Amino acid sequence: MKILQVKNLVKSYPQTSxxxxxxxFDTSFDVCQGETVAITGHSGSGKTxxxxxxxxxxTPDSGSVMIRxxxxxxxxxxxxxxxRAEWIGIIFQQFHLMPHLTAKENIMLPLEILKYKSEDIERRANRVxxxxxxxxxxxHLPSQLSGGESQRVAIARAxxxxxxxLLADEPTGNLDTNTGEQVADLLFDLVDSSGMTMIVVTHNIELAARCRRNLKFEHGRLQAASMGN
Incomplete structure (x- = not known):
């Protein structure tokens, strides 16, 4: 079952000229339910x-993104x-936690926005x-957490x-090597156990190799697709 279908996507930004x-540029690809896909490429390649x-x-200039x-x-x-709140989880490289909320309150926030019942919010937050x-x-507030702990909160919130x-933009990019490996292990374990679909944007070759499929971008174009582990 295809969960994501990208067809003839084009995006540009105005310049002074x-x-x-x-x-x-005219990008098309599909992602099936349960796949893990890495998007790799140099800085400025268009992957972010x-x-x-x-x-x-x-929003694109032309083309379409279809989810579910x-x-x-x-x-x-x-x-x-x-x-987006119901069906798409997003993990940012910079964490983007609310500084005045505790770890648990940050995790609860998406459920509160979707107006879940208080008992469901409590149960789900405690589980993750x-x-x-x-x-x-x-x-603990984000300022009281380490980088690895903050990224774990961001994963739980997503x-x-x-x-x-699940869309993850450089999920280990701001972490040291050891902490990044631990966070990557956690992320893939959670995705595998849930059967979730994940797309990861990363410069990390080892992280990309753990995904089932790799898409390489250069200068805004899909250059190659390869199978990972």
Whole structure:
């Protein structure tokens, strides 16, 4: 079953000159339910822009992104925001935790936005806290957490809604090698156990090799697709 279908995607940005800067050229690919896919490429290759388009955080000039059979471009802002909250989990390199909220409160936030019942919010938050090994750090603010712990909170926040599609932008990029390996192990274990679909943007060759399929971008174009482990 195809969970993601990308067709003829084009994205450009205006420049001071008359010619726009095109960062994604006529890109098409599909991702099936349960796949893990790495998107690799040099800085400036267009992979982070592509991730923003897949998440519905940016809009293409042309082409389409379809998730679970629904085109993101056909949704108004309210519908898109709710669809993203329900079906797409996003892990950012910079964590993007709310500094005034505890680890547990950061994890609970997506469920509160979706207006889950309080007992469901509590149950789900406690479960993912245990899964990422932070149940004893649940009342700590982000400033009181290490980089690895903050990324674990970000992972838990993305997974708490049990999304169909998980998008991870350099999930180990801000971590030292040892901590990054631990976070990667955790991430793949959680994805494998849930049967979730994951797309990872990364410079990390070892991380990319753990994915079932690798897509390589150069200058906004899909250059190659290869199988990982």
């Amino acid at each position: 008359d010619n726009p800067l095109t960062v994604i 822009t592509l991730m923003a388009l897949l998440a519905g955080l940016d 059979g629904e085109k993101l471009g056909k949704m108004d802002e309210d519908r898109l925001a709710r669809f 806290l245990r899964q990422v090994g932070l149940d004893k750090r649940k009342d 997974l708490v809604v049990e999304p169909s599609l």
